[in-house]
Amino acid sequence: MSLFDRDARAFAEALFAGPEGPPPDERLRWLVADLADFLEQSGPRAWAVITGGLEVATWLAPPLIGKLPPLSRLSVEERCRALDKLEHSPAGLPLLAVKAILCILYYEHPDSLAEIGVTKPGESAPGCLVELRRPAASSGGAA
Amino acid sequence: MSGEPFVGRARVNEASREGRDLELDADVVVVGSGAGGAVVAALLAEAGRRVIVLEEGPNVSVDEIQSMRPSQHMRRAWRDGGMTVAVGVGDTPTINVTMGRAVGGSSILTGGVCFRTPEHVLSTWEERLGLPQFSPAKLDAYFSEVERAIHVEEVPVEMRSRSTQLFAEGAEKLGYAIEPLRRNTMGCNGCGRCNFGCPHGAKLSVDMTYLPRATAAGAELWSDCLVERVLVEGGRAVGVEGTILTRPRGLAGKLGFGRAPKLRVRAKQVVIAAGSYHSPLLLERSGVGRASGQVGRNMTLHPAFRMFARFEVRVEGWRGALQSAYSRALESDGITMVGLFVPPGVLAATMPGFGTEHVRRAADVPHLAVFGGLIHDEGGGTVRRGPGREPIVTYRMAPADRARIPQIIRTMAEVFFAAGAKEVFPPILGQPGVGPDELRTLDLERIPALRLECSSQHPLGSCRMGRRPDDSVVDVDGQAWDVRGLYVADGSIVPTSLGVNPQLTIMALATRIAHGLRERPLP
Ligand SMILES: Cc1cc2nc3c(=O)[nH]c(=O)nc-3n(C[C@H](O)[C@H](O)[C@H](O)COP(=O)(O)OP(=O)(O)OC[C@H]3O[C@@H](n4cnc5c(N)ncnc54)[C@H](O)[C@@H]3O)c2cc1C
Ligand code: SF4
Numbered sequence: 001m002s003l004f005d006r007d008a009r010a011f012a013e014a015l016f017a018g019p020e021g022p023p024p025d026e027r028l029r030w031l032v033a034d035l036a037d038f039l040e041q042s043g044p045r046a047w048a049v050i051t052g053g054l055e056v057a058t059w060l061a062p063p064l065i066g067k068l069p070p071l072s073r074l075s076v077e078e079r080c081r082a083l084d085k086l087e088h089s090p091a092g093l094p095l096l097a098v099k100a101i102l103c104i105l106y107y108e109h110p111d112s113l114a115e116i117g118v119t120k121p122g123e124s125a126p127g128c129l130v131e132l133r134r135p136a137a138s139s140g141g142a143a
Numbered sequence: 144m145s146g147e148p149f150v151g152r153a154r155v156n157e158a159s160r161e162g163r164d165l166e167l168d169a170d171v172v173v174v175g176s177g178a179g180g181a182v183v184a185a186l187l188a189e190a191g192r193r194v195i196v197l198e199e200g201p202n203v204s205v206d207e208i209q210s211m212r213p214s215q216h217m218r219r220a221w222r223d224g225g226m227t228v229a230v231g232v233g234d235t236p237t238i239n240v241t242m243g244r245a246v247g248g249s250s251i252l253t254g255g256v257c258f259r260t261p262e263h264v265l266s267t268w269e270e271r272l273g274l275p276q277f278s279p280a281k282l283d284a285y286f287s288e289v290e291r292a293i294h295v296e297e298v299p300v301e302m303r304s305r306s307t308q309l310f311a312e313g314a315e316k317l318g319y320a321i322e323p324l325r326r327n328t329m330g331c332n333g334c335g336r337c338n339f340g341c342p343h344g345a346k347l348s349v350d351m352t353y354l355p356r357a358t359a360a361g362a363e364l365w366s367d368c369l370v371e372r373v374l375v376e377g378g379r380a381v382g383v384e385g386t387i388l389t390r391p392r393g394l395a396g397k398l399g400f401g402r403a404p405k406l407r408v409r410a411k412q413v414v415i416a417a418g419s420y421h422s423p424l425l426l427e428r429s430g431v432g433r434a435s436g437q438v439g440r441n442m443t444l445h446p447a448f449r450m451f452a453r454f455e456v457r458v459e460g461w462r463g464a465l466q467s468a469y470s471r472a473l474e475s476d477g478i479t480m481v482g483l484f485v486p487p488g489v490l491a492a493t494m495p496g497f498g499t500e501h502v503r504r505a506a507d508v509p510h511l512a513v514f515g516g517l518i519h520d521e522g523g524g525t526v527r528r529g530p531g532r533e534p535i536v537t538y539r540m541a542p543a544d545r546a547r548i549p550q551i552i553r554t555m556a557e558v559f560f561a562a563g564a565k566e567v568f569p570p571i572l573g574q575p576g577v578g579p580d581e582l583r584t585l586d587l588e589r590i591p592a593l594r595l596e597c598s599s600q601h602p603l604g605s606c607r608m609g610r611r612p613d614d615s616v617v618d619v620d621g622q623a624w625d626v627r628g629l630y631v632a633d634g635s636i637v638p639t640s641l642g643v644n645p646q647l648t649i650m651a652l653a654t655r656i657a658h659g660l661r662e663r664p665l666p
Contacts, residue, residue: 018502038214042224045533049226080498087495087573090593093237096572097226100492101214107488107505108212116505118487126335126461126487 004051007058008032010072012102014079016112022076027109034105050101053094061086148294148347150329151355155202155246158406159367159389165406167363169195170665172383172410174370174425177248178646179633179653180416181349181357182289186657188360192665195408196357197368199388199417200245205351208340213486216339220245221252227420228536229444229524229599235540236595238446240602242418246366247350249418249600250646254337254466254483255326255346257295258643259286260651261474272638273610276619285651285658292356293327293347295647302333304463306512307482309454310555311468313562319472319554324482326466327646335465335484368406369532373413373429373629379666380413380629411665414621416633416653419602423526423616423635424534426606431626432616441607442524443640444538444599447517448551449483451490451568452559453576457509460484477519477544478551479642484513493596495573504576512559516551517601519642520544526605536602548595549587556582570596601645606635621656628666632656 001009009032013022022028039047061082062069071079087095106112113119118126158165173184176198188194203220217225222244231237243249260282268274275281289295300323303311311321331345344351358364370385387404415422423439432438461484469481487508494504521541529535556567556577566576569585572594577585608631609615612624617636623629632653634645641648 015497015501017498019499034214038218038224041218042221042226044531046224046226049223049228076498080500083497084500084573087497090591092572093593096493096596100489101224101226103492103505104214104217104486104488107486107491108214113487116487116491116502117509126459 004036004054005032006072007054007070008035010070010079011054011057011083011098012106014076014083015099015102016106017076017080023112027111030109031102031106035102038101038105049094049097053098056091056094057083057086057098060091064089148292148329148352149356149359150344150347150351151359152204153246153350153354153364154358156363156365157202157367158365158387161387162389162404164404165365165387167195167408169193169408169410171195171412171414171660172197172408173414173416174383175248175416175418175421175633176246176349176354176364177243177416177418177633178250178349178649180248180414181250181353182650182653183414183416183632183657183660184362184364185353185356185360186654187660188357188362190661194357194362195410196362196364197370197383197385197406197408198246198364198366199369200243200366202246202366203251203340205340205342205344209342211339213336213339213488220340229538230536231592232537232539234545234592235523235538236446236592236597238444238538239598240420240444240536241598241600242420242602246364247348247354250348251340251350252338253346253348253646255328256466256481256644257290257325257327257647260641260648261643264639264641268638274619274638282651282655285654286647288654289647289650293352293650294329295325295327296329297323297325298464298467302331302464303467304335304460304484305458306460306484307463307468309452309458309512309562310482310514310558313558313560314470314472316561317558319470319558321468321470324467324469326464331464333462333464335461335463337465370417370425371428373415373425373431373626375429375431375626375629379627382407382409383413384408412628412630412660414630414632416631418633419605419635420526420534420536422631422633423605424528426616426623427528431623431629432606434625435612435614435616437607437614437616439526439534439605441522442526442536442538442605443520443522443603444524445517445601445640445642446520446540446544446597446599447515448548448570448597449513449515450552450555450559450570451493452512452556452564453507453510453566453568454512454564455510458512459509460512461486473550473554474642476547476550477642478516478547478554479519480514480516480555481644483515493568495575512564514555514558516555518544518547518551520640522604522640524602524605552587553582572596601634603634603637603640603645606631607638608636609638620659621652630656630660
């Protein structure tokens with residue numbers, strides 16, 4: 001796993017962790033691959049904004065709760081607390097970009113949409129999403 | 144033109160597929176195929192001129208859009224995947240400024256909202272800037288021509304989403320008038336997908352109207368062509384040159400080495416329509432307009448703020464037209480409130496918190512309504528050359544504009560509460576939802592700029608037109624003061640902020656410039 005994959009996954013595991021823990025491994029792998037595809041296609045500035053934001057989260061969030069970085073070393077609960085602190089700090093803006101793009105991608109996945117009640121099981125996605133064929137695991141931008 | 148608009152598909156030459164240098168020759172070369180450039184290209188091609196349009200972005204067809212997730216559209220057709228910013232200076236939030244980078248430019252990303260330039264804005268142009276050429280009466284014919292060409296129609300009340308209905312109910316209770324929007328659509332089914340390209344070909348953006356007209360009349364439209372310099376000889380523009388955006392083949396290409404094919408177009412007239420971020424960049428790189436000291440300055444943005452509100456009932460705001468109603472109740476305060484909606488993932492993205500807190504909030508997405516407010520700003524944006532291909536843009540908000548932010552937030556929140564919202568989510572980073580009492584105790588005047596979420600879709604004015612070469616970049620016909628045969632015809636020439644969505648103004652001004660060019664003999 002590359003450092004980028006490690007950091008993006010650590011962030012996503014925390015962001016989307018429900019009472020039962022982080023989302024399934026297959027969905028996280030798809031998400032991280034799709035993020036990499038997004039950045040490759042969107043150009044160097046998008047890449048800089050997101051990797052910069054991830055670096056901030058990876059290295060600056062843990063000390064805010066008295067832990068040593070990187071973020072991936074922390075338990076999921078600790079990561080949530082650390083990121084929450086960072087979100088309320090002046091460094092919250094770079095975090096927003098990472099959170100925004102991860103959410104945009106994550107909630108295009110049919111299972112994520114169903115989990116937040118946008119669709120009912122078996123129902124197709126709303127028109128504003130148009131097409132939501134089930135992405136293959138780890139297939140990057142495939143859909 | 145009369146009757147039904149010309150709707151079709153443009154013939155696009157994808158330069159990246161050619162794999163070779165391009166040397167072309169034309170009467171007119173148009174740089175940028177967005178709202179401004181497409182209009183000029185069509186009108187001049189129809190007048191018999193040999194026109195070449197060069198577009199940096201790719202061609203994204205309706206067929207492709209039909210099979211794209213919103214984020215796939217963002218990575219392909221939005222500049223920087225939607226992450227372009229104007230860096231806030233002083234007490235100003237950093238603003239996410241979105242724009243298109245594709246055939247059709249930002250026109251393909253719009254919600255379709257169409258406003259004529261408000262009369263009070265045109266009065267300012269006339270009285271304060273000395274531009275009587277732009278009175279409502281004198282612009283009427285240009286607006287009418289564009290409105291016919293892109294089929295501007297009123298959004299029926301039945302197409303309003305529940306989100307907009309709720310805002311309208313609250314507004315009515317508080318005495319704010321809500322009016323229907325007009326949009327450039329034909330056969331719209333209200334799927335709410337507009338910002339990610341219309342998969343049904345129902346939004347009549349320039350890729351469906353003016354660009355097909357241009358190529359039907361013989362214009363050549365080339366995608367993947369980054370123009371880097373205007374060629375000037377003896378004080379006259381004689382063409383442009385740049386790079387074809389393609390990766391060289393083989394190992395060298397994969398590693399990022401190798402020479403990208405070059406592009407050179409000789410032309411008798413050059414029209415720059417690269418948008419408010421890139422037109423000034425191109426002029427500056429070409430050494431044009433330096434004497435005025437105005438290239439890249441005076442940019443306005445319409446800084447915009449969203450408000451989410453949670454209702455007990457399911458709102459499912461994604462059902463219905465994305466944008467259908469607005470309010471100008473606060474127009475005299477420099478604020479326009481406009482309906483909008485965003486896909487569930489974008490809604491969830493701005494929910495505060497991580498882990499269970501975020502997941503709990505995200506489950507509220509079907510219960511959220513949204514409205515937006517934009518500031519009719521005084522300006523304060525500057526576009527400068529950056530280290531790479533993209534500019535560095537900064538924005539310093541005028542104190543009067545900064546003072547409007549709390550008013551926007553409060554007004555939209557109060558409207559939603561009047562409609563029965565349980566809590567609202569102001570555009571403040573990490574701010575949990577607040578009820579009516581908590582809203583009153585929020586010290587909105589003192590929220591640091593760094594914590595404000597702000598966006599813009601309307602950069603304007605960075606190569607403004609005017610009466611004098613020392614305070615503007617182009618004259619009232621769009622021609623650069625210091626280089627003959629060089630015109631600018633896009634949002635960058637709009638001399639002040641408009642307070643309303645700008646595509647119609649840009650297209651009407653481009654129409655006026657094209658009419659002028661048609662009447663002028665070629666050199
Ligand atoms: C998400 C979104 C929603 C919007 N909604 C509305 C709406 O509902 N109503 C409304 O009135 N307005 C709306 N707008 C604004 C409107 O789309 C723009 O104001 C308008 O399209 C600007 O026109 P333009 O010609 O100045 O630039 P653009 O339409 O942006 O076109 C500029 C083109 O030039 C190309 N280009 C740039 N540099 C170069 C170069 N060096 N070489 C070659 N090509 C280059 C770009 O790739 C781009 O395609 C919206 C904008 C966005 C981003
Ligand atoms: S609502 Fe749907 S059909 Fe109508 S213009 Fe927007 S994307 Fe096209």
